Amino acid sequence: MSKSAWEKIKIARMMNRPTAQYYINKLFTDFIELHGDRNFADDAAVIGGIAMYKGTPVTVIGEEKGTDVKDKAQRNFGSPHPEGYRKSLRLMKQAEKFGRPIINFVDTQGAYCGMGAEERGMGEAIARNLEEMMALRVPIISVFIGEGGSGGALALAVADRIAMLENSVYSILSPEGFAAILWKDAQKAEQAADVMKITADELLKLDIIEEIIPEPEEGAQADAEAVAAAIDDFISRSLDILSQVPAGKLPEYRYKRFRRL
Amino acid sequence: MQIKDLFNKNKEEFKSGSKGNEETLRPEIDDKIWAKCNGCNRALYEKMLMNNLKVCPLCSYHFRLTPQERVDFTFDVGTFTAFDYDDIGTSNPLDFPGYMEKLEASRKSCGSQDAVLCGVGEIGGYKTAACIMNSFFMMGSMGYYVGEAITRTVEYATKNGLPIVIFTTSGGARMQEGIVSLMQMAKISGALEKHSQKGLLYITVITNPTTGGVTASFASLGDIIIAEKGALIGFAGKRVIEQTIKQKLPKDFQTAEFACEHGFVDLISERKDLKENIRKILMLHKTEGTK
Numbered sequence: 001m002s003k004s005a006w007e008k009i010k011i012a013r014m015m016n017r018p019t020a021q022y023y024i025n026k027l028f029t030d031f032i033e034l035h036g037d038r039n040f041a042d043d044a045a046v047i048g049g050i051a052m053y054k055g056t057p058v059t060v061i062g063e064e065k066g067t068d069v070k071d072k073a074q075r076n077f078g079s080p081h082p083e084g085y086r087k088s089l090r091l092m093k094q095a096e097k098f099g100r101p102i103i104n105f106v107d108t109q110g111a112y113c114g115m116g117a118e119e120r121g122m123g124e125a126i127a128r129n130l131e132e133m134m135a136l137r138v139p140i141i142s143v144f145i146g147e148g149g150s151g152g153a154l155a156l157a158v159a160d161r162i163a164m165l166e167n168s169v170y171s172i173l174s175p176e177g178f179a180a181i182l183w184k185d186a187q188k189a190e191q192a193a194d195v196m197k198i199t200a201d202e203l204l205k206l207d208i209i210e211e212i213i214p215e216p217e218e219g220a221q222a223d224a225e226a227v228a229a230a231i232d233d234f235i236s237r238s239l240d241i242l243s244q245v246p247a248g249k250l251p252e253y254r255y256k257r258f259r260r261l
Numbered sequence: 262m263q264i265k266d267l268f269n270k271n272k273e274e275f276k277s278g279s280k281g282n283e284e285t286l287r288p289e290i291d292d293k294i295w296a297k298c299n300g301c302n303r304a305l306y307e308k309m310l311m312n313n314l315k316v317c318p319l320c321s322y323h324f325r326l327t328p329q330e331r332v333d334f335t336f337d338v339g340t341f342t343a344f345d346y347d348d349i350g351t352s353n354p355l356d357f358p359g360y361m362e363k364l365e366a367s368r369k370s371c372g373s374q375d376a377v378l379c380g381v382g383e384i385g386g387y388k389t390a391a392c393i394m395n396s397f398f399m400m401g402s403m404g405y406y407v408g409e410a411i412t413r414t415v416e417y418a419t420k421n422g423l424p425i426v427i428f429t430t431s432g433g434a435r436m437q438e439g440i441v442s443l444m445q446m447a448k449i450s451g452a453l454e455k456h457s458q459k460g461l462l463y464i465t466v467i468t469n470p471t472t473g474g475v476t477a478s479f480a481s482l483g484d485i486i487i488a489e490k491g492a493l494i495g496f497a498g499k500r501v502i503e504q505t506i507k508q509k510l511p512k513d514f515q516t517a518e519f520a521c522e523h524g525f526v527d528l529i530s531e532r533k534d535l536k537e538n539i540r541k542i543l544m545l546h547k548t549e550g551t552k
Contacts, residue, residue: 111477113497113505118515121525123476123496130450131482135458150434150443151477151496158447172434172443177501182436195355196439206354208440255451259412261444 003167005193005202009175011167011219012146018224019078020047020062020105023145026228027235028053028060036087040120043084044075045108048091050100054236059095061088061156062105065146078147079112082125085155089129092136101139101239104156109174110149126155133158134258135251139242143213143231144168144200145220160245160254161238163211164200165227167219170208171198207261210238298322314532323491323532325469327371328378328393331428335536341382341391344414347374352405352438360437363399371398375406376431379414381423385540387547390418390425396470400432403475407435408445411479415452424462424543429480433473446478453482462546464539467517467526468492481525485542488517488526489535 003011011017024031028051035042048061065078072078088104095102111122133140142159148170157170164170172178175192179185183192197203200212213230216222245253295304300322310317314334315324326334332341353360368374376398381390392411394401411427418425434442453463465483470493477496480486488494495515503510513519520526530538 111496113501115502115506115510115514118495118497118502119523121481121523123494124481124525126477126496127446127450127479127481130447130478131454131457134447134451134454151446151474154443154447158451170440172436172439178436195357197355198440203440206440208444255455258444258447258451261441261448 004190005169005196005199006175006190008167008199009147009169009193011215012169014219014221016221017146018220018227019067020064020107020145021067022224023105023143023228023231024051024060024062026225027232028058031060034091037083037090039086040083041081043081043087045078045080045112046084046088048088053101053103053239056239057098057100059091059100059102060105061091061102062145063108063152063156065107076112078108079110080108080152081112081114081117082120082122085111085125085129088156089132092133092140096136096138099138101141101242102136103235104140104142104159106142106144106148106153106156106170107146107168108149108152109147111152111155126151129155130158134254136254137248137250139239139245139250140254141235141238141242143234144170144209145231149174158254158258160242160250160257161211162209163213163231163234163238164203164209165213165220165231166200166215168200169198170200170203171196296324299324316532321490321531323469323489325396325430327397328373328395328428331393332378332382334532335539336382336384336391337386341380343378343380344410344417346379346406346410346413349374349406349409352441354405354441355437355439357437357439363437367398371395373398375410376401376403377407377410379410381417384426384536384543387540387543388423389543390414390421390423391427392425393428394430394468394475396430396432396468399435401430401475402432402435402442403445404435404438404442405445408442408448411449412445412452415449415456418461419452419456419459422459422461424464424546425456426464426466426539427479427483428466428468429471429475430468431471431473431475431480433475443474446474449479450482453479457484462543464542466530466535466539467494467520470494472496472498486525486527487530487535487538488520488528490517490529490531492517494520494526 031051033049047064066072066075140159142157142162144164175189176186179188179192203209220227296307298317301320376395378393465486467488
């Protein structure tokens with residue numbers, strides 16, 4: 001029985017849905033977390049570091065909503081500030097220097113809308129990620145594990161191959177925001193979710209993503225290990241596919257991927 | 262006039278902007294003899310306003326321009342050639358109810374296909390590619406047409422070894438096109454990256470207002486970023502931020518002056534100095550074959 005977009009959003013937003021930390025611990029070994037953007041602060045809404053994946057060192061980055069209440073608050077519920085994106089770019093450039101593939105987990109309602117975020121140039125931080133990711137000479141794989149809110153999600157998703165978990169969503173704006181702007185009524189969020197094409201199967205049809213990763217009926221939390229194994233399979237196959245792109249041709253491959261959209 | 266007076270005027274503009282942007286910003290104002298200044302609320306003689314580059318002579322409020330006015334005020338007479346991008350067509354990926362009608366109405370009232378005018382021309386004798394966004398066309402929102410037109414123009418500049426000047430003004434992504442409008446941010450940024458790799462110059466001119474996905478992509482990527490005096494520049498909308506942080510924002514929040522103070526803009530330019538500033542920058546980057 002297929003779910004409505006709204007039912008999927010509810011699953012994507014569940015408090016006990018596995019977050020980036022879970023998948024990183026499950027799929028990689030020797031993870032060492034690296035902090036800070038070398039400029040202003042360390043943003044706990046974005047975690048990142050180096051880890052081993054099937055014998056190959058990789059750079060792993062994820063938007064992290066947090067686990068318990070305290071952790072969630074400390075991580076600003078997964079809404080990064082500019083320094084979160086700047087940290088991610090620093091780590092991605094580092095990956096390029098050492099020839100490591102990059103694996104990103106996307107899970108955010110969106111980049112944070114606050115005063116400090118504007119003062120420190122949220123627009124510039126996201127823009128810089130988009131431009132520089134396009135030129136990175138190492139493979140970039142992005143997996144949407146929950147919510148993918150607008151530019152805040154895209155800033156980790158200028159990738160060569162993208163997969164979404166079955167109940168994750170990716171959108172220009174939250175359905176609440178969309179309904180408020182276009183219909184002047186945030187209460188019509190459910191209706192908005194229906195028309196916005198934000199589910200994995202709709203986005204696959206629009207060629208925005210490459211694959212859908214299945215989840216149990218009730219959502220990823222019902223069998224997180226099985227979901228992790230399916231993500232593992234996607235990453236592993238994606239690295240194989242991208243290893244066939246001739247050296248130095250990845251930026252062109254990536255640009256073509258977005259150029260047609 | 263003191264600096265603080267400018268901020269007061271901005272406040273006035275936000276006030277009227279928040280409830281009835283389209284009402285106050287209609288280009289039909291051109292047809293009237295008198296225009297009302299959004300800055301100081303005084304009535305201005307339309308011809309005098311036009312002779313002053315659509316800047317209020319009393320309070321120096323910068324009125325928004327149509328792309329054609331921007332061309333007239335910035336490019337050397339008779340040098341601008343617009344690109345014909347009619348083949349880009351119309352994208353309605355969500356089959357969003359009422360979108361086609363709205364688009365058609367904007368096309369009629371603005372006399373253009375969508376919210377950007379692209380082409381090539383000369384500024385003070387220096388040839389450059391250019392994209393000029395149009396805030397009168399569905400708030401200058403960026404959908405597939407805008408993204409594709411800008412990308413093609415950037416690619417044209419890359420191919421022909423030309424600098425590019427992009428005049429931004431936009432409410433952000435075009436909601437009616439959903440995720441497709443988000444993808445334009447990545448596409449244009451990628452095209453600019455290739456332009457940059459060739460050692461070519463990109464000048465961004467941020468004009469009032471520039472927000473959302475445009476700020477979070479090409480508006481922030483210029484080698485040199487000029488902001489027109491008093492322009493609103495921001496990522497998130499003021500109201501959204503106030504709702505998020507549950508407090509009022511300072512008056513000068515997200516102005517060109519605010520962005521410059523925080524290090525995100527190279528210079529603020531009054532409209533009367535803009536052409537000369539661009540000319541100077543183009544001249545200082547002149548390489549073989551660009552003039």
